[in-house]
Amino acid sequence: MSPSGRLASFPCGRRTKWVVLALWLILVVVAGPLAGKLMDAEDNEASSWLPGSAESTQVLVEQRTFQPVDTAQAVVVYERPSGITLADRAKAASDAASFATTPHVVGKVVGPQLSEDGQAMQTVVPVEIGSTGWNDLRSAVDDMRATAAAGSNGMATHVTGPAGIGADQAEAFAGIDGTLLFATVAVVVILLLLTYRSPTLWLLPLISAGVALFVAQAVIYLLAEHAGLTVNAQSAGILIVLVLGAGTDYALLLTARYREELRRHEDRHEAMAFALHRAGPAIVASSATVVASMLCLLIAEMNSTRGLGPVCAIGVLVALAAMLTLLPALLVICGRWVFWPVKPGYGTAEPTRTGRWAHVGAWIARKPRKVWIGTGLALAACCVGLVSLNANGLSTAGTFTGTPDSVVGQQVLVEHFPGGTGAPLTVISNVAPAEAVRAAAETTPGISATTPVVVHDGLATFQATLSDPPDSQAAKDTVDRVRGAVHAVPDADAKVGGSTAVILDAGRAASADNRAIIPLVLGVVLAILALLLRAAVAPLVLIATVVLSYAAAMGISAFFFEHVFHFDGQDNAFPLFVFVFLVALGIDYNIFLMTRVREEASHRGTRDGALVGLAATGGVITSAGLILASTFAVLGTLPVVGFAEIGFAVALGVLLDTLVVRSVLVTALTIDLDRHMWWPSALSHVGRPREPSPDVYSDTA
Known part of the structure; x- marks a missing residue:
């Protein structure tokens, strides 16, 4: 047996499967307590998000010369349109004295100050940003809101300014990990039940993905505590979605190939070894693409973007390890019964040969050039929406899907005081x-x-x-x-x-990151595809289709953001995040398809190989795409516009990639280009019949 064959046999050996299971159980026992501490290791201070070299970041550091702790100003706003009374002024003065004794309030409380029109007052309160970041702001601001509202006698009160906004952001992110985890698990369970139509099989991928998430969180916590890795609420939230989504994708591909091999091999251990040997390289290449793309973020100027890269890369690597070791062990331990009620019997026919995707392939094969030209033009038309993309940063009001108290207070400040008061x-x-x-x-x-x-x-x-x-x-x-x-x-x-300088510097750094990282990711993915497919033409074609899919998804998303959801705009980093996720994850499905096409083309020819590849992988890739899109769509449940926009755009892009680009556009291009797709490898020199084999691909097959 070859070394790769022996390696593939280890997780599913008659004895070694128990060793693999025991090792993962030990990891779970060790990782469980550490994973629960990840939220405590999050760094949500402004400096953890900003570019380290920015002038505003240097000011944040040098401010500690004048005050040893980091602070943010809370602005308590009072408004009475009929005019502030003497009683109102006495109430605000009493509140100011109370604010000085509020926990986490440091320095001098300034005010109350009456507006020129006599209809509003403001009091500026410095709040310490402690070791728990914006959670300190949340506690202090909640106390100030309660104090200001008590006995206000009809006078409107609000707390805004950087501290008020930070507290509302903390409120929006409160419980984000639990919300995302439960929502994502619910989505995955429902879709796995629909995919497998089995009351038992869905448990194994879900258990494997859940174990991968806990282990990844534990590793990231240790690196954050002892190696200086920056983790914030954004990266911790995306980690949950990515590990569960990508891990389930890998599980679907492996399980589908295992079910296929069970029809060819009587022994389930042997069937799994073949499945790992055949599907393993595609899964490894897919994860390598995601990991390499994420690590490209390490060159980012923005600290938050730079920290996201290794966090996501670690999550995908752990998911890969779980799906290539733990899941195979669980599947062979359970045996064929886990597929009940449709158990794949030895010697039975493979249903994908005559399924829905076989008929789609037959339709494409009749006029592949017209199909890919028409599909390409339709996707290009969707790109028109890019003209309304407004990725120049979000205003304070535009940050939230709702209207929290700090946003209302900021509007009152602007109406009665100079626009920059409080910031x-x-x-x-x-x-x-x-x-x-x-x-x-x-x-x-x-x-x-x-x-x-x-x-x-x-x-x-x-x-x-x-x-x-x-x-x-x-x-x-x-x-x-x-x-x-x-x-x-x-x-x-x-x-x-100051806060305005922070917004300006962050926007410019994000724009610089877009220009530097997007071409780098394209180059890295192109190199991985070239090594995997051993060709030059195929990687260029696949990259072009994914970029077209990305542009179409961005165009459609921009239209919905402006005309349906009525968002103010997009965050500066929005194009980069969506690009990295869509290119890295979107190319996955092309890898799954084209590695199977190449495998079949070696003995069938490229045209027939493309149709067999589509028929064999179409169902599982579509299911994987639906699950991944749904997990990212869960981000839309958060009351934060930036997350909602990323979730919507990535989910839409994954669906486009799965249902249109991979299944129709790539298949049509492969059939039309035929053996030239593999230039300059040996496959490009092997001529094959121009017509597909009717026994496998015709509509009557």
């Missing part, structure tokens, strides 16, 4: 030219006021209030003008930060 710019410079720096900032268009300069430990700082709302384009333009003005002051070494 000022922070300028830090050397001491000697500090007054010149302040004067330069104060005279910059878009700045309404500056605070006095504070000096400490060789550095000087002050704050500048923006005239426009802090998340507006006008405010971002002001940041650039202020930076230009203060940078021009000799020997100042001035830096400009």
Whole structure:
């Protein structure tokens, strides 16, 4: 037996299957407690999301010179349209004294300040961002909201500002891991039941995927605690969806090939060994594509994007290990009965030869060129929606699918106070030219006021209030003008930060990441396909179809975001995240199909091989695509626009890839290009009949 054959036999050997099961049980026992600690290891502070070299990030670090803890300003807003009364002012003053004793509130409470129109007041409260990140904000803001609302006598009260917004974000992400886990498991269970039509078989892929998730979470927790890996709520949430979705995909492909081999081999151990030997390379190549694509994120400027790469890569690797070892062991331990009520008997006919996808292949084979041209034009038409894509960042109000208190409070602030109140710019410079720096900032268009300069430990700082709302384009333009003005002051070494500067720097870093990472991912995936298929033409064709599918999915998504869901726009990193997931995961289905086509083409020819490959893999790949799309669609259950948009676009792209691109477009191109698809390998020099074999592929077969 060859080395690869012996390796494939290990997880399903008569004795070694028990060894494999025991090893995974030990891993689960060890990993369980560690996986539960992953949320505690999340770093949701602003610096964990920002580009490390950005000016706003440097300001966050240098601010600790003036205050040893990181803080965010909460702005308590009071509004009475008929006019603030003396009793209202006394109430706000009493609240301000109470805020000073609220847990996690540090520094001086400023206010209440009456608006010029006399209809609103504001009190600024600095809140510590502790080791638990925005959870500290949530606790303090909840207390302030309760204090402000108590005895308000009809006066509207809100808490906004960076702390209020952060607290509402924490609320939106609260329980995200549990929500995503239970929703994803529910979706996977339902679809596995529909796919297998068996009351028992669905349990084995689900158990294997669940074990993979716990082990992956444990590994990531250890790396976060001891190796400096950055994990935040975003990456932890996507990990759940990716491991369960991709793991179930691999399970479907392996189980389908195992069921096929059970009809050819009487011994189930031998059948599984053949299934692993045949399907294993495609599954490994598929996971390698995802892992390599995710690791490309390591070159990102954005810390949050850079941290997402290894988190997802670890999750996929653990899922791969579970599906190639634990799942085969469980399947052979259970035996054929687990497929009940439709058990694959030895010597029975393979139903895919005359199934739905065999008929689809026969239809495509009649006029493949017209099919792929028509399909390509239809997908190209869907790309028109890209003109409405607005991936320039989300406003504060646009971050949430609903309207939380901080958004309402921000709207009240803008109506009654200068637009940037509660979210000022922070300028830090050397001491000697500090007054010149302040004067330069104060005279910059878009700045309404500056605070006095504070000096400490060789550095000087002050704050500048923006005239426009802090998340507006006008405010971002002001940041650039202020930076230009203060940078021009000799020997100042001035830096400009604050929430608006953070938004600006993050957007620019995300745009730079898009330009650098997207071509890199394409190159990596192209190289993997070339090695796997041992050809030059086929990888280029497959990459082109996946890119077309991505563009079509983005076009349709942009249309729905604007005209159906009425979202304000998209996050700057949205195109990159969707691209990486769709290209990495979308190419999976092409790998599953084309490795089978290549296997069949070696003795049938490319045209017949394409039809056999489609007939054999069409059902399982469609099921896998539906499961993966559904798991990503679960992201839409979260009240966060960024997650909802990623979930919708990836789910749509996976469905397009599964139902249209892989099954129709790629099959038609393969039949039309015939042996030239494999140039320059030996398969490209083997001529085959132009007509497919009627006994297998005709509509009457």
